[in-house]
Each structure stands twice: as structure tokens, then as C-alpha cells.
Amino acid sequence: MTTIDPWGAVKIDNYSKLFDEFGISRFDELLVKIKNPHRYMRRNVIFGHRSYESVLDAMLSGKPFAAMSGFMPSGQVHLGHKMVMEEIIWHQQQGGDAFLAIADMEAHSVRGKSWKECDTLGKDYILSAFALGFEPGEHGHIYFQSKSAQVKDLSFELGIKTNFSELSAIYGFNGETNIAHMVSAVTQSADILQPQLKEFGGPKPVVIPVGADQDPHIRLTRGLADKMNMFHVFPGPPRHPNFKGMINIYSKSPTSDTMKTENEFNILKNRLLQEKIVSKAGIKFDDTEDSMNCYTGHIEIACIKSSPEELLPKVQESTRAVALELGGYAFMPPASTYHKFMTGLYGGKMSSSVPDSFIGLTEEPQAGAKKVMHAMTGGRVTLQEQQKLGGEPEKCSVYELLLFHLVDDDNELVEVYKDCEGGTRVCGNCKKYAAGLMEEFLRCHQKKRELAKEKLAGLGF
Ligand code: TRP
Ligand code: SF4
Numbered sequence: 001m002t003t004i005d006p007w008g009a010v011k012i013d014n015y016s017k018l019f020d021e022f023g024i025s026r027f028d029e030l031l032v033k034i035k036n037p038h039r040y041m042r043r044n045v046i047f048g049h050r051s052y053e054s055v056l057d058a059m060l061s062g063k064p065f066a067a068m069s070g071f072m073p074s075g076q077v078h079l080g081h082k083m084v085m086e087e088i089i090w091h092q093q094q095g096g097d098a099f100l101a102i103a104d105m106e107a108h109s110v111r112g113k114s115w116k117e118c119d120t121l122g123k124d125y126i127l128s129a130f131a132l133g134f135e136p137g138e139h140g141h142i143y144f145q146s147k148s149a150q151v152k153d154l155s156f157e158l159g160i161k162t163n164f165s166e167l168s169a170i171y172g173f174n175g176e177t178n179i180a181h182m183v184s185a186v187t188q189s190a191d192i193l194q195p196q197l198k199e200f201g202g203p204k205p206v207v208i209p210v211g212a213d214q215d216p217h218i219r220l221t222r223g224l225a226d227k228m229n230m231f232h233v234f235p236g237p238p239r240h241p242n243f244k245g246m247i248n249i250y251s252k253s254p255t256s257d258t259m260k261t262e263n264e265f266n267i268l269k270n271r272l273l274q275e276k277i278v279s280k281a282g283i284k285f286d287d288t289e290d291s292m293n294c295y296t297g298h299i300e301i302a303c304i305k306s307s308p309e310e311l312l313p314k315v316q317e318s319t320r321a322v323a324l325e326l327g328g329y330a331f332m333p334p335a336s337t338y339h340k341f342m343t344g345l346y347g348g349k350m351s352s353s354v355p356d357s358f359i360g361l362t363e364e365p366q367a368g369a370k371k372v373m374h375a376m377t378g379g380r381v382t383l384q385e386q387q388k389l390g391g392e393p394e395k396c397s398v399y400e401l402l403l404f405h406l407v408d409d410d411n412e413l414v415e416v417y418k419d420c421e422g423g424t425r426v427c428g429n430c431k432k433y434a435a436g437l438m439e440e441f442l443r444c445h446q447k448k449r450e451l452a453k454e455k456l457a458g459l460g461f
Pocket of ligand 2: 377378379391392393396397398399420421425426427428430431
């Protein structure tokens with residue numbers, strides 16, 4: 001089995017494995033439903049997702065949703081971070097709440113960065129997020145992990161439901177792993193679930209846009225969301241020929257003593273609970289009266305007039321509301337999208353530990369342009385050969401820069417691709433063009449960063 005390691009440097013060249021082995025769904029199937037798809041969506045840079053439908057449905061029906069991501073302040077902000085920031089910002093512009101965590105606890109414990117460095121580097125990330133369009137305020141939350149009591153409290157709670165075996169299976173932790181590293185793993189899950197707390201108007205669909213190597217975090221957190229919840233709702237087969245199906249509600253969480261012990265009082269309590277759930281879900285009593293069965297361990301709703309598919313979302317929603325009323329958790333599993341990685345400018349992986357492999361957002365514009373001029377292309381050895389055989393844009397890091405960052409117009413990009421393949425575009429000119437765009441982008445971005453300093457000061461970090 002393939003393992004993907006978020007802290008390592010594994011290159012994922014076979015994305016299709018992710019669909020088959022890890023249960024990630026294809027993103028392109030959702031594209032028709034999205035109103036103003038982001039460039040990465042249109043261009044298949046975002047290629048996969050987990051339960052993104054939940055976010056999309058909320059977006060389309062004007063219901064609350066959020067997007068969140070975290071950045072480890074361990075090096076320079078670069079084009080890879082820009083990708084994630086853009087994805088968060090796009091969701092904010094579609095009406096969602098945006099959350100941005102500076103993962104200073106992780107940088108401190110895993111990368112050995114001092115708190116001072118975390119502070120300085122973290123602010124650099126924030127300035128770029130502002131420059132790219134992140135709007136702080138009621139719908140835009142930015143925080144340092146170490147300064148968020150809420151995230152730290154939640155991570156402690158999540159720690160109750162996380163054990164060492166699970167972490168070592170996911171991350172390869174062993175007896176040598178320091179405890180703070182493990183804490184930073186549950187802290188990241190707390191980052192992801194925080195937008196769903198009552199304080200932020202949760203529960204609600206939240207998407208975490210990540211690179212595919214971050215999927216283990218997502219799986220851990222989806223599992224945790226479920227384990228934390230007071231109630232678990234799932235459909236089952238009909239228990240009577242007149243029924244279309246059943247919806248079962250179990251309570252497994254030790255945070256709740258509801259539905260636990262076998263006595264009349266509890267059955268009565270469960271009956272009240274059930275009535276509450278059913279009435280909140282807007283299910284008419286006569287839909288269900290034959291079958292409002294209450295047991296000591298669970299309650300069930302028989303679907304007589306409606307199908308379980310029809311009732312399930314309503315029951316899930318009302319069960320969540322009841323859990324919240326009772327002081328329990330009611331998280332939805334966080335959704336995720338997965339984007340492809342950019343290759344390094346000289347081939348290989350783009351990595352913050354290899355400064356020449358990436359372009360930093362705070363780099364001198366001219367130096368950035370120069371890197372483009374020296375980047376690896378998909379060109380042939382000689383000009384003659386290039387004209388005869390055409391270039392190979394799919395192997396070209398310059399083309400990738402145009403695709404990921406520098407060209408907004410899809411038609412223009414198609415032209416570049418065709419001309420390159422057809423041999424009419426030569427690398428020298430093409431690189432000059434891309435270098436010019438890069439210089440322009442960096443200059444403009446850095447100007448916006450300057451202007452954003454006021455916003456940063458306003459946050460009072
Ligand atoms: N672990 C991520 C990294 O290595 C940073 C991170 C912290 C994060 N909290 C998060 C990412 C929440 C996504 C969601 O960069
Ligand atoms: Fe890359 Fe441009 Fe050369 Fe094609 S012409 S290989 S896109 S640099």
C-alpha cells in the first residue's frame with residue numbers, strides 16, 4: 001500500500017491511486033455545479049475531494065459554510081502557499097467564512113523554530129494572504145495556534161479520542177517521537193474543527209484545501225469529528241414491509257449519559273429526545289407514529305411516507321441541533337479538496353528547504369524573473385528539433401507557472417499549449433514572457449503587502 005507522509009517529501013506521481021486506494025473522489029464531476037469555478041478547479045489542478053458536495057450545497061443554497069487552512073511558519077512564503085491562500089480566499093468570496101491558522105505550535109515543536117521566528121514568519125504569511133485578497137473581520141479569522149485558547153482547549157478534548165496507535169499508524173510516530181509533535185497533530189485537527197464550534201455558528205460544512213500529501217490529517221480529523229459527536233445517525237433497512245427504511249440514532253459518546261442505562265426513566269428520556277428530533281426535523285407525527293421506537297441503547301425512526309434518503313438530511317440536522325442543546329458536539333465531517341503540486345523550477349519537488357526550487361512571494365522581483373529564465377523547460381535540445389517535434393508543455397516548469405499562477409485567461413493558455421506542442425513557440429521567448437509576468441506579479445504583490453501592514457497592525461498580534 002502507498003503511504004503518504006505529510007511531513008516527508010514523497011512525490012505523488014500517480015494520483016489515480018488516491019482515488020482507488022484512499023477513497024478520494026474526482027473533482028471534475030462536481031465542476032458543472034460550480035458557478036464561478038476557480039482557475040485551479042477549471043484546470044484540474046484541484047483534482048480530488050472528500051465530501052465537497054456538502055460545501056457546494058451550502059454555497060448554492062446560501063447557507064453558512066467555511067474554508068480553513070493552516071500554515072507552518074517555518075520558511076519563506078512561496079507560490080505553493082499562494083495556491084492554498086487563493087483557494088481559501090475564493091471560498092470567502094463565494095460567501096463563506098475564512099479561517100487561517102498560523103501553525104506556530106507545529107513549527108516550534110516539529111521544526112524547532114523559536115517563538116520569535118514563528119511570530120516574524122507567521123506575520124509574513126498573513127501579509128501575503130491580505131495581499132491576495134483575504135478579508136479579516138466577521139467572515140475572516142486569522143490566529144496563531146499558541147494564542148488561541150479555544151483551539152488549545154479543543155485539541156485537549158480531541159486528545160481524549162486519539163491514541164498513540166492511531167497516530168503511529170498515520171504518521172509513523174514511534175517511541176522516539178516527542179509528545180509536543182503529537183500534540184501538534186491534534187492541534188491541527190482542532191484548527192480544522194474549530195469553525196464548527198457554536199461560537200462560530202457551527203456546525204457547518206467546512207472545506208480544507210490541501211495538497212494530496214496532507215490527506216492523512218484529513219482522515220484523522222474526519223474520524224475524530226465522528227468520535228466526538230454525541231449522536232450518530234445512519235440509515236438502515238426497513239424492519240417492516242410497510243416501511244421504506246429506518247433511521248437509527250445511537251449515542252456512543254461518554255460525554256453523554258443519554259440512552260445509556262436500561263431503565264424506564266431512560267426510555268422515557270429517549271422518547272422525549274426522539275420527539276424533539278422528529279419535530280425539529282419537521283417530520284409530521286403521523287409519518288412516524290407507528291414506529292417511534294425507543295430502546296435503551298438507541299432510537300429509531302421508521303420512514304413510512306418518505307424515503308430514508310429524503311428524511312436523513314433533516315434528521316441529521318435536527319439531531320445536531322438537539323446535541324448542541326444538550327451541550328454535546330455535533331461536527332460534520334470536514335470536507336477537503338486536493339490540488340496537484342507544482343514541480344520545482346529545476347525539476348523534482350518544490351520544497352522550502354531548496355531555495356532555488358521555488359519562488360518566494362517576498363523575493364526581489366528581478367531575482368524571481370531570473371529564476372524563471374533558468375527554469376527547466378519542456379523544450380528540445382536544438383531549435384530545429386523543437387520546430388520539428390514541438391515542445392512538451394506537460395514536462396515544462398515554465399508552462400506550469402503560466403498554468404498555476406501567471407495566466408488567467410484559459411484561452412490564452414490553450415494557445416500557449418498548442419503553439420508549444422506545434423513547435424511554433426520557442427522556449428527563449430516563452431521564458432522571457434513568463435519572467436516578465438512573474439516580475440510584474442511579484443512587484444504588484446509586494447506593493448499590496450506594504451499596504452496590508454495597516455490591516456496586520458489592526459489585528460493586534
Ligand atoms: N500541518 C500543516 C503544514 O505542515 C499546517 C496546518 C496546521 C494545517 N493546521 C492546519 C493545514 C489545518 C491544514 C489545516 O503546513
Ligand atoms: Fe515550456 Fe514555453 Fe518551451 Fe513550451 S515553449 S517547452 S511552454 S518554455
